[in-house]
Structure formats: C-alpha cells, structure tokens
Amino acid sequence: MGLETEYVDDTKAGQGQKNKVKEEALYLYCVADGGEQASLGAIGISGHEVYTIPYNDICAVVHHCPAQPYQSDNQEVMKTWVIEHQGVVDMAWKKWGTVLPSSFDTMIKGESRDGAEQNMKDWLKREHENLRNKLDKVRDRAEYGVQIFWDPNVIAQNLMETNPEIRELNKEIKLKPKGLAYMYRQKLENLIKREMETSADTCFRVFYSRVKKHTGDIRVEKTKKAEQNLQMVLNLSCLVHKDKYAGLGEELSQINQMKGFSVRFTGPWPPYSFVGGS
C-alpha cells in the first residue's frame, strides 16, 4: 500500500517521486475510429487537456501527465476520476462514432513527453490490425447491461401453488401432530429450496436465450447481491446494434411484467466488455 499512502489526493497524484528519474506518460482514454489530430479541450481527469495521437486511420485519445497512476484513499476523489474518464470516452464516442474504451489508469510512459507520445504511436502501429478489427466489430453497436432479479418470496409462493409435490406436502402438514408437522415443515423448506434452484437454472437458460437473440455478442457476468429482498438471477453485458435495441427493450419489458421478476436495463455504454483480450 506504499503508493496509496503517498498519494492521498488528486493534487499529489500524478506528480513524480523526487528521488526517481522523472518520467512522463500519456493517459489513454480510448482508441477512436479516426486518423485525425485533434484537441478536445480541458475535459480530462482533473481538467487535463485531452488530445489525440493519430496513426493511419485510428487515434489514441490521451492526456499528458507525470508517470504515476491515479490513486487515492478518498473515495469521492476516485469516483470523480472515474466519471471524468467516462466523460472523455463519451465525448470521443460521440465525435468518432466508434471507440475502444480503455480501463481506468491505462498509461504509457516515456523518458519525456515526446518519448511517451512516440511510444504510444509505436503501440498503435504495432497493434493496428488488431485495433482495426475490434473497431469494425463494435461499429454502430453499444453495450447494454441487463440484470434480471426475482423476488424469492413471490417465487416460493408460486411454487407452493403450482408444484404438485410441494402442494401435496403442504396439505399433509396440516394433518400432522405438532412434532411431526415440524419435521414436515423442514422437509417442505428443503424441497422449496431445491425447486427454487432448479427454477433459477431454468430461468437463466430461458432468459439468456431470449436476450441473446437480440444481441450481436453477449457476456455472462457474475451475479451480485441485490438490494432489498431481491435476488439477481442473471447479469449480462450485451453488445447490441443501434437498430436492434428497441427489440431488446421490448423483450425485457415482457420479462419485467412477469410476476415476481424485475429487470434493470442500463446503457448505452461504450463497449467496455467487448474490447478486452487480443
């Protein structure tokens, strides 16, 4: 945690360490689909001047800063940085139509500013074919987050009414003496739990295929703890053509109307989930 303790706020971040050879760096926001040299103004992290390093028909959208990653213990500062990062990517996305967004704190260094710029250019040159392919793949497409939740209470209630085995057992309990009824209730709870798991698997498959047919590409993300009493059964990142997203929205509305289910639909995001790897 040495770095963290040294750079506690954004005024210190990015400043070189005194007893080290001073290096310069370029902070990369994204690679955009355009070969022009341009300046986007002081819209970068902490108000840095954002400009492009072009190579052939593509360019890197960058700002110049000391070769130190942005780190802070202050969460508000970090949050602001991330939102600023996203702001630049959005701007470039609007301007050039297609971008490959990079992760936060992606930087290329050099001995001087010129050196760093040269290194960035070399990288673009070396990776040109790969970057070009990726740009073509995500052209006219955006990423959407799709998260489907269910309310376990509603689902369990539904199982009680529709599952013959559970219904039968539930009926039997009422006829049992207290002690035995307790055992039966345990049995019922286990049965409901098992059926819920089976049901979740089924939901996953059904919803996955219903969503997938509207997408060009799809990533299954880890499900997370949900708010309130809901459980997340499906978490997807979808790459969707701009003409197709209405169809996806329609599909999701239908799922959203199902009793006990709800959908979170976010985006459009730059295609963060579809530009990684080589």
Add this chain to the structure above:
Amino acid sequence: MEPTRNSHATLVDLLDRVLDKGLIIHADLIISLAGVPLIGVNLRAALAGMETMIQYGIMEEWDKCTRTWESEHRKARRAAAISGEEVLLEIPGSYHYSQGIYTAWRTGRIYLTDKRLILYNPSFDEVLFETPLQGIKGLTLEEEKCFTEKARKSLCLLLDSGEIARLHTSDVPGLKEAIERRLLTLGLSWQQIPGLSLQDKKTASFLIGGEEVLCQGETWHLAISHSQGIAPSQNWQHGCLYLTNRRLCWWHDFERRLEFEVPLEHVVHSILVTNECKAAHTNNRKKVLDVIYQGGCGKEVVSFSGDHLMSWERELNRIVSSEGIATNRYPELADPQEEIGSDAVLQAPEQKRKLN
C-alpha cells in the same frame, strides 16, 4: 423498456466496466500494471459493500468508523423503540420464548421505563417482549436449572393475559425490586406468587384464563390404539396429570401437548384398581387409577398409573361429589379399603399455587 444511464443509479454498472474491463495495453511501457488492480479494488470497495472490503482487508479505518456510527445509531434506535418514556433501568437480559414446540432464551436489553417493561434486541431492532406495567399481576423469583445444569434465578411475571413470562438477567432480584418499586409508585397492586416448579411451565401453554391448577403429578397414561383387524394394543405413556378447577387433563411429555382432557362435570368417578393385565408394563406397579367419565359415546374409562394414586382418587372423588354429581360405586372392582394400609403414608398431591 428504455435503458437508463442515470449516473447515480448506474454508478456501480459504470465502475464494473471502467475498472474491470476495457482495452488492455500489452506493452513494456505501460506503467500502471501494478496500480490498476489496486485502484480498482480500492474504489470498488468504497462502493460495492462491506463483504468486498473485508475480503480485501483494506477497510479497517472504514470498519472503525462504521462501528462508531453503528453504536451511535443503536442509541438512536433505542430511543425510537421507547421514545417518550423515561428509562428507569437498563440491563442486558433474556426472555424465555416459547411457541409451539420451539423454545429459546432470546437475548437483548431489558428496559424498565416509567410505563413498560421491554426486552429489546438492538442488533435486529426487534422488541422481543413487552408489557405495560399495568399488565403485571404477579411476580416471583424462580430457581431453575439452566442448560449448563447450574441453578440460576429467573423472574416470573404473571401477566393479565394469564401468560407467564420469564426473564433472566445478571441481577434478577434487583430487576424484581425495580419493577416492584415502580408498580408501587404507580399505585398498582400485584401479588407475590409462590415459587413455581419447572413442571409448571407446561401449564402456561394450555391453561385457559381463570383456570388454576389444584393438583398435579407425574403419571403414566394408558394409551389404547385400535387398528383394524388387530387386537387393541395398549401402551403406557409418560407425562403429567393435572387437576384444575375446570378440567382433568394429562400432558404427554413426548408430544408436548395435552393428550387427554375432560371437563370436571363430565368426570363420573375415579377408582383405584389392581389390574395385573393393564399394569403389566408400568414400572412394576400393580395399581391403576381408572377414571370414569362421560365421553362422546357414553361412559368411558381412562387409566393412569404412578405415585400417589390414592390421593388422586380421593381428590377426584371429592371434586366429583362437591360438583353434585352422583357417585356410583363399582362393587365389582377392588375394595379401596384394602389399600389404605400401604398407601396411607403417601403424601397428598402437591398443593398447587393459588393466586390469592
């Protein structure tokens, strides 16, 4: 359905993407390789929730802050649970909770306010027990064996609902005194109820309002089961016989419920018999107490075995005659006179609490 990108609500979605994903530079010149995951984790932790933070062990400061906040908050919540009341005594304690076959001591903080007695669990913001002070009709200290087999005192409260509530705390007599002091200040009257035995706990679960136990004792009950095609089988079950001012009933220990009950006016007669056949498998006792009562289909007989049967017989018949029900002798059964010699030294069934 339209997608949203409202920056606040979807911040986590944005972070997932900006921190975990995106273009990766494969180059020697990249500087942030070590930095990125650290930042990612750190920032994520700030927004993702406690589990992640603890998992990465980087939130000690945060944890400390949260604990401080929590303890402040707890005070605030306590205030909410008993707002507008003056707390006279606050002490950690527990309440004996019993519902169906489930019983447990539930712990929290006991608050004696100017109006109520409350057991509150601040962690779950749950009131485990409460009664207005006017609802307390009697108090007693009770010794009982707790699960560690050590005798400890608990405070029994008789509530106006007829329920008996049990509370335990480190200073039970102190709690009792504090409650009594407050009752006195309020000008309320209460009773010192005599100590209850462990057995009595059961009665709380089946006694009807106004009903009181006159006699009780450990007895065996003869259960006869009739199944088709097979001769009826009989089986002695262990439990406790209760004679109340309304009913004669028998509590089955194993099932933990009343297996038999008959209103006193339906009891016709009780008689002690020597019955080798019936008594065959009950602790080598040869005597059986048969109680004849008016059942759903004419006169029926229920059999009990155990200690103090003669006293039971006497007590039952006394009740029956005082109820003005004709007492029929059954001359064909063994003459009770014969028994006196051996049974005369037996004590009467324990005289039970009377709330006077």
